[in-house]
Amino acid sequence: MSPIRSLTPAHLALGAALIAVVAGATGYGLAHLGKAPDPAAQAPAGGRKVLYWYDPMVPAQHFDKPGKSPFMDMQLVPRYADEGPGAASGVQIDPVRLQSLGVRYATVERAIFADELTAPGVLEFNQRDVAIVQARANGFVQRVYGRAPGDVVPAGAPIADLLVPTWGGAQAEYLAVRRTGDPALEAAARQRLRFLGMPDGLIEAVAQRGRAQTVVTITSPIGGAIQTLDVRQGMAVNMSQTLAQVSGLSTVWLTAAVPEAQAGQVRTGAPARVELAAFPGEAFTGRVAAILPAAQAASRTLQVRVELANTGGRLRPGMYGTVHLSGAAHPALSVPSEAVIRTGKRAIVMVAGAGSRFQPVEVQVGREDGDRTEILAGLNEGQKVVASGQFLIDSEASLAGLQAQPLSAAPATPPPQPQAALYETRGRIEALTTDSITLSHEPVPAIGWPAMTMTFKLGSPALAKGVKVGDRVAFRFEQKPDGPVVQRLAPVAAQ
Structure with missing residues (x-):
């Protein structure tokens, strides 16, 4: 066992210095261990500037430092400055992926939109073509002709035979006056019979036969369908009582x-x-x-x-x-209807840019005509939009946190007024004034008009010069809110 050596003051000073160095290094490391990393320090060696970090599943939420997402078990993803709207706007998709998605493009262009309106309806009788059959005097139903409500009858079809006893005496007096040979008295007697309700046919029959006729046949004045029939054999009827109602079917x-x-x-x-x-x-x-x-x-x-x-x-x-x-047709900006993404609150179109970049753009849509949709605001003529695969591209834009370009808040400049469309056909002049012309014209297929007779306004009184009623003319007209107006008119040589 080695002997214990005594420590000199120099040894003690050296040990204290070593302890201070180790403690300082340890404290520095602990301090930096709790310090948040600088976002600029997280930038890759390429020097790309990071704008923020985000969770691809919740792209609207932005974070100022990297780390694990509070929503999903995944790391936050950086959004670089060269990917934002400030540099090259839109989401960029690899061309190989675009080809696999089968993306198709279309161009924003002008198309002719007709002001056509479609509505459901139900057929009804023409209420202006109705005849009411009434009794002209008190009498009795002597005969009915087997009619029933709903039957279609021609004009003059018999409804019932009425016996009118009160007419016998008046007819006998008329025959007595007629035998006098005085035309004035006979005319007065005839007028009296009319006042009693006798039709002219019955009065003439009495004059020809020379005897009274108290049975009259009630007929339908028009052809059509019997709506009501209130007459039965043997019943008594009063003057002005309605026997039947007939609605025309022409x-x-x-x-x-x-x-x-x-x-x-x-x-x-x-x-x-x-x-x-x-x-x-x-x-x-x-x-x-x-x-x-x-x-x-x-x-x-x-x-x-x-x-x-x-x-x-x-x-x-x-x-x-x-x-x-159908109304007048006008040109308007349009895209294929399949290119419009309707979210319920707004309509979005994916606009294709350079470098396989795509930008969702909010648009204001108008009418639909066939497979095209009118664009009122948000796009310009000639732009390229995605017509197929736009939903997948929109999903990519949403995952990247890209917001749709909104409609401009500035007041839009009014679109140029389209040149009025002129429709051409031929016809015959039926009536002519200085400011209007009535023509029996041929069909106008461009707006679905059949051949008909109608009145047009004249665009200028000078158009009426050199033509007259009966002439055949070729003319061009335009549709206006207050009716069609003839702008050109020229006689056509008889063939």
Whole structure:
């Protein structure tokens, strides 16, 4: 066992110095162990500046330092300055991935949009074509002709035979006056019979036969469907008692329910195309006869009445149909409808940029026509948008925390007014004034008009010079809110 050596003062001083050095180093290390790392120190050797860190599953939440996500068991991901909107906006996707996603592109371009409105409707009887059959005197029903409500009868069809006893004496007096040979007295006697309610046909029959006729046949003045029939054999009837009501079937009404927000697009006289479930693939043409003045409070719709010709009686009241009301066509910015992502609160389009970058852009959409959607604001003509695969790209943008470019808050400059579309056809002049012209014209396929006779306004009184009623002319017109206006008019040589 070695002997214990005594420590000199020099040894003690050296040991104290060593202890101080070790303690200082340990304290420095502990202090730096609890200090948060500098974000700039976390930047890679390439020198890319970090804006913030985020959880890819919750991209809206930003953090000022790296670490583990408080939401998921994963590390936060840095967002670099060269990936933000300030440098090259949008999310960048590898071209190989784009090809595997089958991404297709489309160009923002102008397309022709027609102001077409579609609404459901139901067929009804034309309430302007109704006949009321009444008894003209007190009498008795001597005979009925087997009619029933719902039967379709022609004009002049017999309804019932009435025996009117009070007419016998008046007719006998008329015959006695007639035998006097005095034309004035005979005319007065005839007038008295008319006042008693006798039709001219019955009076003439009495004059020809020379004897009283107290049985008269009540007939339908128009052809159509019997709505009510209140006559039975042997019953007594009073003067002015309604025996039957007949509704004509030569024309019918289709009453369409147009949403209140779209009612401004409808005008009286506009052409209409009607499709009925009973006749698939067939269209019936008509015109807007009236826009009823009151809106339906429950459905917030206006009732639009379309009058249709009922050739052959195929259109039956009660049938359901769809009416298409077309107006003027105008060009407008548009994209394929499949390119628009509708979130419920807004509409978004993925705009393709350089370097396989994509930027979600909020847009304001308008009408739809076929497979294209009108763009009112948010895009410019010529931009390239994603038409297929945009949902996957939108998911990538959401994971990257990229926000959609909002619509500009500044007041938008009004779009240039489109040049009015002119439609051309031929017709015959039926009436002509200095400011209007009535034409029986040929069909206008561009706006779905059939051949018809209608009145147009003249764009200039000079157009009426050199033409007259009966001339055949070629003309061009434009659709305006207050009706069509002829802008060009030229005679056509007779063929």
